[in-house]
Structure formats: C-alpha cells, structure tokens
Amino acid sequence: MRIESFKVDREALLAQTLAGAFPDQRGRFGPFGGRYVPETLVPALDRLQEGVSSILPDPAFRAELESELRTWVGRPTPLTFARELSRRWGAEVWLKREDLAHTGAHKINNAIGQALLAKRLGAKRIVAETGAGQHGVASAAACARLGLPCVVYMGAVDMERQAPNVGRMKLLGAQVVPVTGGDQTLRAAIDEALRDWVSDPDGTYYLLGSAVGPHPYPYMVREFQSVIGVEARAQMLEQAGALPDVTVACVGGGSNAIGLFHPFVRDLGVKLLGFEAGGTGTGLGQNAASLAYGRPGVLQGCYSLLLQDEHGQVQETHSVSAGLDYPGVGPEHALLATIGRVSYEAAEDGESLEALAECCEAEGILPAIESAHAFAGAKRHAKANPGSRILIGLSGRGDKDMPTLQRTLLKGVL
Numbered sequence: 478m479r480i481e482s483f484k485v486d487r488e489a490l491l492a493q494t495l496a497g498a499f500p501d502q503r504g505r506f507g508p509f510g511g512r513y514v515p516e517t518l519v520p521a522l523d524r525l526q527e528g529v530s531s532i533l534p535d536p537a538f539r540a541e542l543e544s545e546l547r548t549w550v551g552r553p554t555p556l557t558f559a560r561e562l563s564r565r566w567g568a569e570v571w572l573k574r575e576d577l578a579h580t581g582a583h584k585i586n587n588a589i590g591q592a593l594l595a596k597r598l599g600a601k602r603i604v605a606e607t608g609a610g611q612h613g614v615a616s617a618a619a620c621a622r623l624g625l626p627c628v629v630y631m632g633a634v635d636m637e638r639q640a641p642n643v644g645r646m647k648l649l650g651a652q653v654v655p656v657t658g659g660d661q662t663l664r665a666a667i668d669e670a671l672r673d674w675v676s677d678p679d680g681t682y683y684l685l686g687s688a689v690g691p692h693p694y695p696y697m698v699r700e701f702q703s704v705i706g707v708e709a710r711a712q713m714l715e716q717a718g719a720l721p722d723v724t725v726a727c728v729g730g731g732s733n734a735i736g737l738f739h740p741f742v743r744d745l746g747v748k749l750l751g752f753e754a755g756g757t758g759t760g761l762g763q764n765a766a767s768l769a770y771g772r773p774g775v776l777q778g779c780y781s782l783l784l785q786d787e788h789g790q791v792q793e794t795h796s797v798s799a800g801l802d803y804p805g806v807g808p809e810h811a812l813l814a815t816i817g818r819v820s821y822e823a824a825e826d827g828e829s830l831e832a833l834a835e836c837c838e839a840e841g842i843l844p845a846i847e848s849a850h851a852f853a854g855a856k857r858h859a860k861a862n863p864g865s866r867i868l869i870g871l872s873g874r875g876d877k878d879m880p881t882l883q884r885t886l887l888k889g890v891l
C-alpha cells in the first residue's frame with residue numbers, strides 16, 4: 478500500500494495539523510505515531526511524558542536551555558546568503574548554518590535539551606544510541622557539560638566505519654558499547670539502548686537522537702529542534718525581507734527537517750520539500766527513502782512509513798550518507814506527506830556528492846553528505862522554478878565525511 482492509497486480524510490487532517498492538534502493525547506500524528514512498545518516500557522514512557530509536559534514549558538527550564546544554546550552551543554546560528562550558488566542556479570539561495578553549531582550539526586540542540594530534561598527528572602546516567610556517531614558525540618558532549626555519565630550503544634559494524642567518532646565520544650568521557658546482535662548497526666543499537674533503559678527506568682534516561690520512536694520522543698525532539706526554524710524564519714524576514722518560497726531539508730529520521738519545517742507549516746505560501754537518501758536507485762535495498770518508497774508499519778515503537786518487503790520484513794537500506802541510512806522515518810513526516818503539506822523526494826548518492834562539491838567550491842563551505850542531499854534537491858527545484866527564493870537547512874559540516882569523500886569524490890584526485 479502506497480501513501481496515495483492510504484484511506485484517510487486528508488482535508489480534515491490538514492485542518493487539524495494547521496490548528497496544532499498533533500500530537501494528540503495518545504501521541505498520534507493523524508494515523509501515525511503512538512506507542513507500540515512492550516508493557517515493560519509503558520511506565521517509563523508515562524513518566525517521561527509527564528516530565529515533558531510539565532518541565533518543557535517551565536520558564537526556569539526554558540531560561541536554562543536558552544542560556545546553554547546561546548553560550549555553549551553557539552546559537553543563534555547564522556543565515557548565510559549563498560551568492561555564487563544563487564548566480565549559478567538562477568535563484569536566491571539562503572543557508573541555515575547548523576554546521577556552525579557546537580559538535581558540527583543540529584544534533585546538539587536535541588542532545589542538550591534532553592540532557593537538561595534528564596537532570597530535572599533526577600536521572601543518574603544517560604544511555605544513547607548512535608549510527609554514524611554524530612548523535613553519540615552530541616550526547617557525550619552534552620553529558621560532559623552537565624556532569625552526567627553517558628553510555629552510547631553503537632553497532633559493531635558502525636564502530637569500525639566511524640572510528641574517529643568513537644574516539645571523540647571516548648575523549649568526551651562516554652563509554653561506547655559495541656552491539657554485536659541483529660544487523661550490528663543503528664537499528665540494533667536502538668534496541669539495546671531501549672533494553673538498558675527498561676532495566677532501570679528510574680535512574681536511567683534514554684536520550685533518543687531523532688524524531689522517531691514511541692511518544693513522546695517525536696514530539697519532544699521536534700520541540701528541541703524547532704529552534705532551527707524559529708531562528709531561520711525571523712532571519713529570512715530580517716535579511717531577505719521576505720519568507721522563502723521554498724524551504725528544503727534532508728530527511729533521515731527527520732529531526733533537522735521537522736525542526737526547520739515546523740515553524741513554517743502554517744505559512745501556506747512557503748513550499749516545504751524534504752529530500753531522503755535515494756542511494757543508488759529505486760529498488761528495495763538500494764536506498765533509504767521511507768517516505769518516497771515505504772509503506773505503513775511499526776518500527777521501534779512507532780507507526781510510520783517503513784521500507785519493507787511484501788511480507789512486512791524491514792529491509793536493509795543503502796546510502797552514501799551514514800546519517801540518512803535508516804529504514805523508517807518520524808511519524809510527523811508521514812502525516813505531512815499524507816496530507817501533502819510537505820513534498821518528499823529522493824536525492825541519489827551521485828547527485829548529492831556533486832552538490833557537495835559545488836557548495837564547497839562556490840561558497841567555501843563543506844557540508845555533511847546528509848546535508849548535500851538537500852542541496853541536490855534545492856538545485857533541482859531551482860532549475861524548475863527560476864528566480865525562486867530558497868532556504869536550505871545546512872544540517873551539519875562535512876569534516877566527518879572525509880574518509881567517504883576520499884573514497885568517492887577525491888578518488889584519483891589526490
């Protein structure tokens with residue numbers, strides 16, 4: 478079943494979305510989201526949900542978070558006018574610079590937010606999972622800052638692929654635990670972190686890294702990441718003198734995209750475009766584009782769109798970008814896709830690497846390969862819509878990707 482044939486009242490869901498009705502009491506974004514977890518996890522999630530609703534709006538908590546974001550993370554991050562890309566693409570291109578946030582990507586916004594929340598909840602230790610290592614590094618840094626012990630579960634295969642990030646986490650004081658079960662990558666690491674959390678739900682806090690998982694995680698992560706869109710919207714009005722015609726972001730689990738998009742959802746004149754990992758093609762196993770090619774199903778506590786075969790088996794994914802290589806996507810994106818408020822497309826490995834190279838030479842900025850998918854998509858949009866004002870979410874910097882870039886773009890060059 479594809480999303481077009483999903484039987485829902487799209488008009489009603491759009492109206493509810495614009496009215497801010499989601500997530501509802503049960504943590505649902507329309508038909509998506511919710512909590513599909515074993516009984517043992519329910520009390521911990523209930524307690525977390527209670528903490529989220531009482532602590533997040535608390536003025537003292539907000540003040541502490543804002544102070545950390547300003548003085549430690551380096552917010553607000555700048556909005557940069559991309560002069561040369563604008564000239565080349567025949568468009569007006571603006572970049573929201575999450576690559577300039579501490580630890581090099583947007584992930585720190587969520588990590589410091591949740592670590593502060595964990596402290597308020599009385600947690601004595603933090604567990605986190607990581608795939609490419611970026612969320613592990615952000616979590617380790619946030620925990621060091623707040624004096625909380627941090628354990629990061631990481632697939633054994635990923636530890637080998639992302640050795641520099643393993644070293645960074647260790648320097649930042651985290652214990653990195655290899656996960657040798659399952660697929661030995663992100664999915665297995667999430668399962669292991671959940672298992673750890675269930676064994677001590679009072680003393681331990683599970684710091685989840687994207688807008689996925691059971692309620693209240695997708696909501697909470699959106700709240701912490703929305704700082705991106707709130708800043709970008711105000712900066713566009715101030716620096717460009719207008720809102721963008723289109724706002725573009727890359728989508729893995731969907732946290733940087735929902736953070737950028739959410740403050741624009743009610744601006745119906747602003748088109749929203751998400752780009753997933755198109756990998757090497759449209760076949761099962763060749764990409765990680767759950768919204769473009771997936772079907773509804775349950776993964777890791779949440780009902781959303783997933784890459785699965787006709788028997789419902791979740792599929793292995795492929796992307797040149799480790800941070801986009803996940804078979805599921807956050808439930809709010811599944812809703813936004815269903816009601817057509819956001820359009821999602823896939824950008825393939827090759828065009829994303831080309832876009833990365835173009836951004837480097839045109840703007841003097843090395844984007845993460847994840848972010849380069851948004852650049853590839855933005856370029857496609859610019860060519861089809863000359864003169865449009867485009868805001869790109871530059872989710873992170875590409876220094877971490879040098880080993881991959883050596884093997885691909887730089888092969889034979891150096």
Ligand SMILES: *Cc1c(COP(=O)(O)O)cnc(C)c1O
Nearest residue numbers: 729730731732733800847872873
């Ligand atoms: C992790 C990561 C992503 C993908 O995660 P989302 O939750 O979809 O944002 C994108 N860009 C960068 C730089 C990342 O590190």
